[in-house]
Amino acid sequence: MPIEVNGKTYETDEEGYLTNIQEWETGVADVMSKEDDLELTDEHWAIIKFLREYYEEYQIAPAVRVLTKAVGKKMGKDKGNSKYLYGLFPYGPAKQACRYAGLPKPTGCV
């Protein structure tokens, strides 16, 4: 189902992930999070930005375990744990945050 962001239409797959990751803009995350009744804070944006950078470098959306470790390494142990990340993204930090970031569903997620 396509989503509307600032008058522009973005194609998504059946699970709501953007079809073309190059097309992403921050408005995509705003629209998606509104649908989930989630208000994005700077802490959410930090993870979304981190995922975009991770994808840019490794061409892959990391599994949740790997994301947790990578966040811990880059942003500190207080953030690199499931409690913190699930607190931000209750539907699963990898799945939900990757969707907001315009990335594909993480490899290995079902």
Next chain:
Amino acid sequence: MSETIKKFLYLNRKAPYGTIYAWESLEVVLIGAAFDQDVRLMFIDDGVYQLTTGQDTTGIGMKNFSPTYRTLGDYEVKNIYVDKDSLAARGLTPDDLVRIPWEDWETEEEIENIVEVVDTARVSELMEESDVIFSF
């Protein structure tokens, strides 16, 4: 969690593009790594091209997935082997290959590069000691 940790060896024998084998193998490894098994990768024959640096896929319209190999350490793959003779036969040296770091997040033990070039005898030995071998 599984009580028995089995040794899985993924044999990668084909060039990265032209067939789907290389990408499929990598995906299976990334998925399988979540299951606490001992996962090892071996690159042999044209498979050694999968680990070469400086790949450029713009001309063939395929995604260049070679940067993804560098995350294998994050996925707790600790052993990556490259067959020495296959490298030599293609005029490649270890310097042409990507470096894959590994780190234990608990103990902070670090290995700078887990890619290891091995000779034929060691290749046989590694196959011998594996419980499961997947050939791609």
